[in-house]
Amino acid sequence: MKLLEENKKAILLGNEAIARGALEAGVDFATTYPGTPASEISDSLSMVARYMNKIGIDVPFYFEYSTNEKVALEMAASAAISGLRAITSMKHVGMNVASDAFMTYAYVGCKGGHVIVTGDDPSCHSSQNEQDNRQYARFANLPMLEPSNPEEAKEMTIEAFKISEELEIPVLLRTTTRVAHMRGVVELKKLNMEKKKGKFVKGDYVTVPEIARKLHPVLIKKMEKAKEMAEKNKFNYIEDFGGNYGIITSGAAYNYVKEAIDDLDIKTKLFKIGFSHPLPEKKIADFLRNVEKVIIVEELEPIMENEIKIIARNNNIDIKIYGKGFGKFGRIYEYNPDIVYSTLSDFFGIEYGVKEIKINAAPRPPILCPGCPHRATYYAVKKVAPPDTIYPTDIGCYTLGVLPPYKTADFLLCMGSSAGSAGGFSKATGKKVIAFIGDSTFFHAGLPALINAIHHNHNFTLAILDNSTTAMTGHQPHPGNSIDGMGNEAVAINIASIVKGIGVKHVEVVNPYNLKATQDAFKRALEYDGLSVVIAKAPCILLDLKRRRKKITFEIDQDKCTKCNVCINDFACPAFYRDGDKIKINESLCTGCGFCVQVCPEKAIRRKK
C-alpha cells in the first residue's frame, strides 16, 4: 500500500499528502465528516486502518467517520487535551457545523498537537457557497497554514502538529479544491506508527464564565507568540526575480503567480505566505519598504490585502498596495492562470493576450446515475404529488433532483435544512410539502429538525432516501452501517426505529424500485394530516453493482415501442437514447435495475437475454 511505503517518491493527491503527513507525524486520533474537497484525507486514513486491521496489525491510531463535524471536533479535542496528536478534517461548510465547539476550543486549547483541516471550495465546484475560511482563523484567533501543493501539504501538516504543541492550541490547515485535488510528487519519509495512550490531567477546562474570562487573555498571549513564530517560519519566504515591484501571495494563487513569472518573464520580488495567520508583520513591513508598489494575489476575500494595508499604515510605509478590484482580481470564484496572467501583465506593463475561441458545447452537468434509486423515488413522487407541492431538499446526490424533468428540489441551505425548513413552508403557505433527505444527512443534522417537527405537530412528509451509504463523497460508512471506518463491527442504527421512537405516527418503509408500492406509500403520506415519514430504502446502485456478479441489461422491443417518449422525457434515465426515429437502451450504461419496465406504458422493455 502506497501510503505505508517509506524512503521513496510517490505521486499523491494533496489530500493524500495531508494524510501521509499525519502518519509521519505519528497521529493518534483522526476524525471527520466527509465532504468534498476534503474527503480523501480521512478516506486515506480509513484505508490504512482497514488494511492494517485486515492483515492483523494493531492499528496505531483511532479513526472514525463521526456523525457530523461538531462531534468529530469534540471527539478529537478530548484526545488532544489528553496529550495525543489528533487531526480533524472537513469541508469549509463543515466548519460552520463544528464552529460552536471550535470557538471555545480555542480558549481551552490542547496538549497534544491538533490539526483542523478545512477544505475550501472557491467557485463552489461541489458546495453550496464559497465562504473563505481564513476568516475562521481570525474569528477564533488561531494559527493557520496554507499549502500550495501536495509536498507542502504533507510538510505543513507535520509543521502544524509542532506549532499546535508549542502553543497548546489547535492549528488550522486550509486547502482549496485546486490544492486538495492536485497530484504531485511527494517524498515518503519515515512513518511514525507508535501506539500511544492519552493521559487526561484535570485543569481549567470547564468554560463557565469565570474560567472563560481567564482563558481568553491566555489565548491572546499564545497568539502573540504565534506571530513571532510566523516571522521565522520557513513557509513564509521571499524569492527575488529582480525588479522593484512586489507580489505577495498564498495557497493556490502562488502556483499561477509562479508560472506567470516564468512564462511572462516578470521581474519582481515574491513573498510567499504559508503561515498565514497571524501574518508576519515585521517581515512584511521590511518587504514593503523594499518595493515601489505591491500587488496581493489572493483568492476570495481581501483578507491579506486589508491586513497588509494596516501593517503599511502602522509602519508609515507609503506605497500603493493593489489587490481586489485591480485588473481581473475580484472577490468571487477561484483564480486561474488566465486571471493571474492578464492582471499581472497589467501591473507590470507587459504584453499578454490570448484570443479566446468561442465554443458552443452542450452542457453536461452531473446527473443521477442510471439505476439510481433516488430517480425511482422521484418518479413515484411526481406521479402522486399535487403540482404545487413544495420540495425542500438537502445535501447529497439527490440534490440533483433540481434538474428537469423532476424538479423535486425547491429550497436548500445546508445539511439538514430539508427537515428544518419543511415545517416553515407548511406553516407559512399551507401547501403540501415533501422534504427529501439522505440517510447520512439525516444522522448528521436531520434528526434535531425532525424532533422539532414532531414536537410542534408540523404537517409535512419527510422522505428519507436511505441508500445505506454516504454516496456523493465516495461511499463512506455512517451510523446506519454495521461496519465502521476502521473496518470494525459497529452498531447499525435503524432509521425507522428512531423515527417511530420520537413519536412519528405515520411511518412507512418502501423499496423505491417497486413503483406501485412507492406511489401508494406517498399517496397515504400526503393524505395523512400531520407529520409523515416515508423511508425509501435501496442501496446506492454503484455499491449494488460492485456486489452483483452477472451484469443484467434491458432492451426495447422495437415492435411494441410506440415512441411515446415517456422513458426519455419523464423518466430520463441516461441509458435511454434516440437513434434516428428509434429509442434504444445503451447497454454499457444500463445497470439492470429494471425500474423502466414499470415506467413503459406499452410494456416494450424486456430483460436482454
Place this chain on the structure above:
Amino acid sequence: MKKSILLAGVGGQGVITAANIIANAALIEGHKVITSELHGMAQRGGDVKCAVRIGNVYSPIIPPQTADAIISLEPMEALRNLNVVSKKGVVITDINPIYPPLTSIGIGEYPSLNDIFEKIEKHCRLVKINADEVAKKAGSILTKNIVMIGSFYALDIFPLERKSIIQSISQNIKKEYVDMNIKAFEIGEKEIK
C-alpha cells in the same frame, strides 16, 4: 522544459485513470509531474477533465492555449476544452458521441460531428480515432482510455519512454486486466503508425 496535456471525457470513461498512468510513467522517468482533477457531485455522466503537466510547472490548471495536446475520449469534450491547446498542439479524439441526457429533452444541443472537427482543425492539428472499435478488438470497450494513450504515444509529442508507460499500466490497472490493457495500448499505437 514544460509539457502539458489535457485528458477529457465523460464520467465513467476512465479519464482520471488514464491521467494517472501517464503521470506515473513520468515519475518513473524522474520528471517533476503534477496533475489536476475535480471530483464530487454525482459519480457518472458529468464532463471530466484532468491535466497532466511535467517539467518546471506549478499550476494544476494549464494556462490558456499552451497545452501540447488534448486527449479526448469523446468528441464534444475535445471541443469544450479547445481553448487549452496551443495552435501548435494536437487534439486527438475518439469519434463516438455520448449525448448528454438533457439534450434529449431540449436542454442544450449537441453540435454536428462535422462542426466539431472543423472548429478544431481551424485551431490546430486534429487526429481522429474510432477508439470504441479498437477497444472492442482489444477485448473490452472499457480499455478505450488505454487505446487513446497508445495512439497518443505513437504521435511522439510527449517525452516518455514506451517501457515506462507499459510499466505504469501494469502498476495502475487491476492484475487480471493488465494483459488486455497492454494489448489495447498496442492496437492504439498501430492506429497511428
